[in-house]
Amino acid sequence: MNILEAANLKIWDNRTGKVIVPNSSFHVKQGSCLAIVGESGSGKSLTCRAIMRLNKAGISQSGDILFNGMNLTELSEKEMRRKRGKQLCMILQNGMRAFDPSCVIGVHLKETLAWHFGWSREEITAKMKHAMASVMLKDPVSVMNMYPHQLSGGMLQRVMIALAIVLEPDIVIADEPTTALDTISQFEVVEQFIRLREKMGCSMIFVSHDLGIVQKMADEVQVMKDGEIVERGTTRAIFSDAQHEYTRYLVSTKLALNHHFKKIMGGVSVAER
Amino acid sequence: MGSYIIKRSLISIPLLLIISFLTFVLNNLSPLDPAEVVLYAQGVPKITDELITETKAALGMDQPFLIRYLKWFVSCLQLDFGNSYVTGKPVWSLLGPAFLNTLKLTLLSVIAIIAFSIGLGVICALREGKWMDKSVRGVSFFLTSMPSYWLAALMVWYFSVKLDLLPTSGMDSYKSYVLPVIVITISFAGVYFRIIRSAMISNLNEDYVLYGRACGLPEKKITMHILRNSLQVAISVFCMAIPIILGSTVVVENIFAWPGLGTLSVNSILSRDFPIIQAYVLVLAAAFVLFNTVSDIINAAMNPKLRKDL
Amino acid sequence: MKLFKLIWKDKLAAISLSIIAVTIIAGIFAPLFAPHDPAEVNMELRFAPSSWEYLLGNDHLGRCILSRLIYGIRPSVLWVFVALAISVGIGAILGFVAGYFRGKTDAFVMRVCDVMLSFPGYVMILAVIGILGVGLENILIAFVIMKWAWFARIIRTSVMQYAEADYVKFSKALGVSNIKIIMKHIVPVALPDVAVISSSSFGSMILQLSGFSFLGLGIQAPNAEWGMMLNEAREVMFSRPEIMLAPGLTIIIVVSAINFLSDSLQVALDPKLMTSKHKLQGQTVASSAKLQGKEVA
Numbered sequence: 089m090n091i092l093e094a095a096n097l098k099i100w101d102n103r104t105g106k107v108i109v110p111n112s113s114f115h116v117k118q119g120s121c122l123a124i125v126g127e128s129g130s131g132k133s134l135t136c137r138a139i140m141r142l143n144k145a146g147i148s149q150s151g152d153i154l155f156n157g158m159n160l161t162e163l164s165e166k167e168m169r170r171k172r173g174k175q176l177c178m179i180l181q182n183g184m185r186a187f188d189p190s191c192v193i194g195v196h197l198k199e200t201l202a203w204h205f206g207w208s209r210e211e212i213t214a215k216m217k218h219a220m221a222s223v224m225l226k227d228p229v230s231v232m233n234m235y236p237h238q239l240s241g242g243m244l245q246r247v248m249i250a251l252a253i254v255l256e257p258d259i260v261i262a263d264e265p266t267t268a269l270d271t272i273s274q275f276e277v278v279e280q281f282i283r284l285r286e287k288m289g290c291s292m293i294f295v296s297h298d299l300g301i302v303q304k305m306a307d308e309v310q311v312m313k314d315g316e317i318v319e320r321g322t323t324r325a326i327f328s329d330a331q332h333e334y335t336r337y338l339v340s341t342k343l344a345l346n347h348h349f350k351k352i353m354g355g356v357s358v359a360e361r
Numbered sequence: 362m363g364s365y366i367i368k369r370s371l372i373s374i375p376l377l378l379i380i381s382f383l384t385f386v387l388n389n390l391s392p393l394d395p396a397e398v399v400l401y402a403q404g405v406p407k408i409t410d411e412l413i414t415e416t417k418a419a420l421g422m423d424q425p426f427l428i429r430y431l432k433w434f435v436s437c438l439q440l441d442f443g444n445s446y447v448t449g450k451p452v453w454s455l456l457g458p459a460f461l462n463t464l465k466l467t468l469l470s471v472i473a474i475i476a477f478s479i480g481l482g483v484i485c486a487l488r489e490g491k492w493m494d495k496s497v498r499g500v501s502f503f504l505t506s507m508p509s510y511w512l513a514a515l516m517v518w519y520f521s522v523k524l525d526l527l528p529t530s531g532m533d534s535y536k537s538y539v540l541p542v543i544v545i546t547i548s549f550a551g552v553y554f555r556i557i558r559s560a561m562i563s564n565l566n567e568d569y570v571l572y573g574r575a576c577g578l579p580e581k582k583i584t585m586h587i588l589r590n591s592l593q594v595a596i597s598v599f600c601m602a603i604p605i606i607l608g609s610t611v612v613v614e615n616i617f618a619w620p621g622l623g624t625l626s627v628n629s630i631l632s633r634d635f636p637i638i639q640a641y642v643l644v645l646a647a648a649f650v651l652f653n654t655v656s657d658i659i660n661a662a663m664n665p666k667l668r669k670d671l
Numbered sequence: 672m673k674l675f676k677l678i679w680k681d682k683l684a685a686i687s688l689s690i691i692a693v694t695i696i697a698g699i700f701a702p703l704f705a706p707h708d709p710a711e712v713n714m715e716l717r718f719a720p721s722s723w724e725y726l727l728g729n730d731h732l733g734r735c736i737l738s739r740l741i742y743g744i745r746p747s748v749l750w751v752f753v754a755l756a757i758s759v760g761i762g763a764i765l766g767f768v769a770g771y772f773r774g775k776t777d778a779f780v781m782r783v784c785d786v787m788l789s790f791p792g793y794v795m796i797l798a799v800i801g802i803l804g805v806g807l808e809n810i811l812i813a814f815v816i817m818k819w820a821w822f823a824r825i826i827r828t829s830v831m832q833y834a835e836a837d838y839v840k841f842s843k844a845l846g847v848s849n850i851k852i853i854m855k856h857i858v859p860v861a862l863p864d865v866a867v868i869s870s871s872s873f874g875s876m877i878l879q880l881s882g883f884s885f886l887g888l889g890i891q892a893p894n895a896e897w898g899m900m901l902n903e904a905r906e907v908m909f910s911r912p913e914i915m916l917a918p919g920l921t922i923i924i925v926v927s928a929i930n931f932l933s934d935s936l937q938v939a940l941d942p943k944l945m946t947s948k949h950k951l952q953g954q955t956v957a958s959s960a961k962l963q964g965k966e967v968a
Contacts, residue, residue: 142574144566145489173577180575185568188586190593190664196569200576251576376789384798391802506927508878508898510885511919514905518912608794612882616905627886630801638801642794649791 090115090154091259091291092139097151099134099143099315108134109315112151116259121285121292123306123323125299125338131315132295136263139293140178141168156258174204177257181264183244187236193244194232197251204255219250222287223280242273249280259291260284266301274301281305299342303327311335366658373654380646381437385430388639396422398633399446442640447632452640455625460644462532463614463621467606469538470545474606475599477550482557483588489562498558501551509548513616516540530618541617545606556598560591593663600656604649684935687928694925698744705738709895718911727917730900731907736917739895743918746807746890747897748925751876754811759869761815762822767861769823770830771853780823787820796879800888807890810883814876822868829864833857863940870933874926881922897922 092115099109109131116122124132137143139153141160153160155176160168172178180186187196194216201212213229220228223246236244245265252260262281266274278301285292296302302309303323310320311334319332330336396416400408417423421432436443442452481501485494504512520540521529528537564570564587573583607622614623622641629637678684697704706726713733721728727736769777799813833839834857842852883889884898885905892899897918904914 137571140575142571169577169579171577172575178572178575180568180572182568186572188569188573188590190590191586196573196576199578199582203578203582248572255576376786379786380790387798387802502930503923503927506874506878506930507923508881508885508901508919510882511901511915511922514901514908514915515912515919518908522909604791605793608791611793611797612886615886626797626801627888630797630888631805633801633804635801638798642798642801645791645794646789649794650789653789 089118091118091156092116092293093152093154094135094139095152095154097135097138097149097153099131099138099147099149102146102148107315108147109138112315112317114310114317114320116291116293117308119289119291120307121294121305123294123296123302123309124312125295125297125302125309126312127297130312132312133263135312136178136261136293136295139261140172140176142172142178173200173255173257175258177252177255177260179245179248179252179260179262179265182268183239183241183248184236184268186244186248189236192233192235193239193247197232197247200251201254215254216250219253220247222253222283223247223250224276225250240273242269242277245269245273245277246280249277249284253284253288256288257290259293261293261295263295264297265294266296266298274298278304299327299338311338362662365661369654369657369661373650376650377647380650381434381643382430384639384643384646385433387642388635389426391635395420395446395635398635403446403449437640437643442643443636445637446634452636455637456622456640456644459620459622459625462619463607463610463623466538466541466545466610466614466619466621467603469542470549470606471599471602473542473546474550474553474602477546478553478557479588479592479595481550481554482561482591483584485554486558486561486565486587487584489565497554501554504547505551507548509544510612510616512547513540513544513613516544517616530616532619537617541610541613541619544613545610549602549606553595553598553602557591557595560594561587564590593660596663597656597660600652600659604645604652607648608645678932678935678939681935681939684932687932687935690924690928691932694744694748694928697741698749701742701745705735705741707735707738709734709738709742710893711735718907718914728914730914731903731911736900736914739900740897740917740921743895743897743900743921746884746894747881747922748877750807750811751814751880752873754814755818755869755873755876758815758818759822759865761819762824763826763865765819765823766826767830767853767857770827771834771849771857773831773834777827781827784820784824787817788824790817792817793879796883797888800883805888805891807884807896810880810889814880818872818876825868826861826865829861830857833860863936867933867937867940870929870936874929874933877922877926877929 093113094115095113097109097112098107100107112131112135114122124135126132134143134147138149139160141149143149149161151161155171160171163171187193197216198209198212201207201215207215213232216232217228220231225231225243225246231239231243231247239247248265265281266277269277281292281294282305284290292305294302294305306323308320309323309326311318311326311332313334319326319330319335321331326335327339330339394413396413397408399416399420400412405412421429424432433443440453440457442456444451445455448455481497485497488494517529517540520527527539528534531537567590570583570587573586610619610621611623611627613619614621615627618624622645625637626641628634629641678688706724711734713729716725716729716733717731719725719729719733725735725737727740730736730739765780769780795817796810796813799816800809803809803812836856839852839856842856880889881896881898881901884896885902887902890896890899892903900918901915904911904918907914
């Protein structure tokens with residue numbers, strides 16, 4: 089059973105008429121994690137935003153996106169808004185910029201939860217407190233009263249994960265959630281993503297160009313190049329027996345880097361864990 | 362925060378001193394001898410050297426420059442700007458009421474400007490590139506290229522003369538405010554509208570907007586967040602609008618015969634009434650510095666990043 | 672020339688450029704273009720409507736309005752341009768020195784600019800006219816005195832970016848003289864920025880000058896000047912409102928053309944000024960400075 093299916097997804101720029109993703113079809117199985125890898129500019133982020141129907145005004149899309157058998161592209165904007173957050177939850181790359189810089193973090197959390205569930209202030213605080221503690225954020229209440237610039241990128245990433253835990257979505261779309269972080273925070277955040285999946289059993293789309301993390305997180309991998317899906321398969325298959333030349337190139341450079349790193353460090357690298 | 366307010370206020374004190382000094386120096390740079398001007402202005406038929414020396418002594422002109430400055434400065438602090446050369450009345454008795462009249466006009470106009478520029482700025486930013494945005498920008502572009510006195514004259518001709526709806530000039534009832542406020546608003550709103558619009562657009566492209574939408578927040582809530590962040594830039598600019606408009610109502614006041622600072626200053630320039638010009642420049646420059654300080658402080662208070670550091 | 676081509680592609684910008692060019696040429700060669708003597712009084716033709724001989728009609732003294740408009744280009748546009756050029760020149764020299772050499776010179780120049788910019792521009796121009804007396808030259812002097820500071824400040828920001836570029840550092844390391852570096856590497860790249868900055872205040876300066884003339888503080892009769900013509904028209908505003916149309920529309924057309932050209936120059940050059948590293952700081956400075964520049968006439 090597939091929770092999400094994209095068929096003939098095409099994304100183009102209205103102003104220049106340039107086609108960024110020509111024709112993309114893929115699916116995510118219920119409860120599994122699909123990783124999308126590829127270099128920057130290959131259309132990964134645009135694909136994610138197309139699923140949420142959140143691309144910028146100048147970008148258009150066509151094709152079908154079936155979510156639990158329902159075609160998202162046919163929903164009205166109002167119905168779509170009800171799905172966003174509650175059923176399809178997105179986690180962004182740069183935690184530092186994902187929250188309104190002039191409000192404390194708690195404002196966004198409260199607005200979102202009150203909108204979807206109609207909970208009171210106390211309920212929201214209690215639930216968030218619990219969720220934030222579970223993603224290893226110490227002192228959740230004071231975190232909720234801080235401004236984004238007072239927290240680190242890793243902490244903000246974990247706040248987003250905590251919000252996803254409370255929202256209990258059917259699918260989480262994480263757009264390069266670790267790219268902007270240093271190695272230690274990356275490790276902490278990836279750990280929380282794995283626990284999120286274990287706990288909630290939700291499906292996930294995980295965009296990254298860090299193959300080490302992908303190897304650890306994903307059940308299936310899909311490689312994109314210049315807007316096209318050049319290869320897809322199980323994580324094991326991709327890493328051991330890639331068919332496409334580009335995939336082999338990505339995997340080999342990653343292995344070479346790792347090898348080099350291991351030689352220098354003389355131990356297990358963090359990314360390899 | 363408290364220490365920032367004190368620090369920022371202290372910076373403005375030397376600035377005020379420099380301004381007062383420059384204002385005083387400027388007036389002493391005049392190619393005309395003030396004593397002669399006074400005599401001329403008072404309509405003395407025959408100006409003799411004796412009379413000039415007498416008048417000089419009466420004006421305190423025979424004293425050294427610095428002493429004159431200090432005396433002038435101290436009396437300015439007590440709102441004593443001397444007497445008008447022409448009428449002999451105390452300057453403050455002329456300047457005070459004129460200042461109030463101009464302030465009333467300015468405040469009403471600033472309120473209208475803020476309302477219009479925020480309203481149109483938000484609407485246009487949310488419809489960037491659509492016909493609404495394009496036409497509003499086109500009109501505002503056209504209006505900023507229009508001389509305000511020309512617009513004022515046309516409006517007087519149409520609304521006051523042709524339709525006989527509003528008074529042509531003076532300051533008699535609330536109706537007298539309508540045309541001057543409209544003219545000032547039209548000539549200034551374009552600039553502020555553009556500031557709001559571009560701040561809104563740059564905020565629209567921020568990640569927090571995307572995340573808010575991805576969390577399913579309604580557009581109304583998201584617009585409020587964008588507006589909140591855009592206003593942070595705009596609030597200090599709006600604050601400065603008050604002294605700027607206070608100092609540039611000259612032409613509009615002249616057309617509507619508004620008994621304010623503009624009319625007073627132009628008349629003083631034409632009759633070379635130096636004490637009034639001096640006081641006018643000093644009061645407005647001080648207002649400028651004062652509002653600049655206040656807007657910096659508000660800016661710091663609005664920005665959580667700055668607030669934390671202070 | 673590449674720039675010229677870029678602007679030429681944009682239709683509205685091309686029209687604006689043509690309008691400005693025609694205005695300047697007509698102003699310089701006014702005696703050739705004007706059909707009549709602008710000061711020739713002809714009481715028989717008072718308020719005459721437009722005719723083949725007097726295309727735009729005649730004013731309250733029966734003078735040819737078209738000829739007066741053409742002669743009016745000189746004080747209204749050309750002299751303003753001279754004042755603009757002088758203040759941009761002063762601003763550019765100080766801005767280049769401050770932005771390139773930095774250190775104490777920079778600190779000093781910028782403090783002076785701070786003081787100058789903390790005066791309300793419009794009020795200070797009035798003050799200078801008040802002291803020097805009424806007249807066109809005095810307004811122009813006031814413009815130069817009050818405007819150089821903000822040109823200096825913005826040009827400095829622009830120069831600083833280029834002065835920190837690697838090729839400039841490289842030239843410095845090679846021991847090329849400072850003057851040579853400035854002339855060869857910084858002036859050519861900073862010049863477009865200077866053009867955008869100065870063109871954006873040209874329009875508002877024309878409006879301001881005409882405003883002062885309108886108040887009777889500028890050029891004195893019987894000389895022709897656009898603001899002055901409106902001032903004369905105003906006395907018969909209630910009976911002959913149409914006399915206000917020609918000078919008013921001329922100002923609007925010329926100022927719109929200048930503003931439009933300035934905007935498209937900015938788009939064509941995409942100056943680094945607007946996206947500088949000191950964005951927040953630069954923005955508030957630029958916007959408040961811009962507001963000063965845009966004060967209403």
